[in-house]
Amino acid sequence: MTRTRKFSVTTxxxxxxxxxxxxxxxxxxxxxxxxNPDALHIGDEVFAVGSPFGLTASESAGIVSGLNRIYHxxxxxxxxxxxxxxxxxxxxxxGGPLVNRYGEVVGIVTGLLNPTEQNFFVGIGFAxxxxxxxxxxxxxxx
Numbered sequence: 674m675t676r677t678r679k680f681s682v683t684t685x686x687x688x689x690x691x692x693x694x695x696x697x698x699x700x701x702x703x704x705x706x707x708x709n710p711d712a713l714h715i716g717d718e719v720f721a722v723g724s725p726f727g728l729t730a731s732e733s734a735g736i737v738s739g740l741n742r743i744y745h746x747x748x749x750x751x752x753x754x755x756x757x758x759x760x761x762x763x764x765x766x767x768g769g770p771l772v773n774r775y776g777e778v779v780g781i782v783t784g785l786l787n788p789t790e791q792n793f794f795v796g797i798g799f800a801x802x803x804x805x806x807x808x809x810x811x812x813x814x815x
Contacts, residue, residue: 708777710802723769735760
């Protein structure tokens with residue numbers, strides 16, 4: 674038996690976000706707990722969760738290195754109010770959650786600053802604050 678899931682999609686290009694909202698989530702679905710990115714301070718522990726290089730359910734630890742940063746992932750896109758952190762970010766982490774030490778989602782990993790243009794971690798990751806994503810999703814996003 675094949676089961677089809679339905680999703681609604683919202684895109685927010687100015688924040689480099691695409692949101693998928695399941696209209697029929699699985700019964701065992703446990704929503705993420707949203708944290709408050711405004712409560713973050715430089716030096717706070719954060720964890721980037723994702724699938725770097727296809728290695729599913731990976732987590733890397735780091736600290737918040739800066740707040741309200743401007744990030745230019747390419748010449749046509751300027752992202753503002755970003756969370757800067759030093760947890761390892763590699764291809765496959767983008768779109769995953771950035772969580773605080775309590776497991777609350779405080780951001781969505783967007784990418785990394787890599788002036789060498791080589792395909793490996795250099796220590797400067799960026800995340801869109803979760804409140805920016807949640808406001809795009811509308812009421813009760815999770």
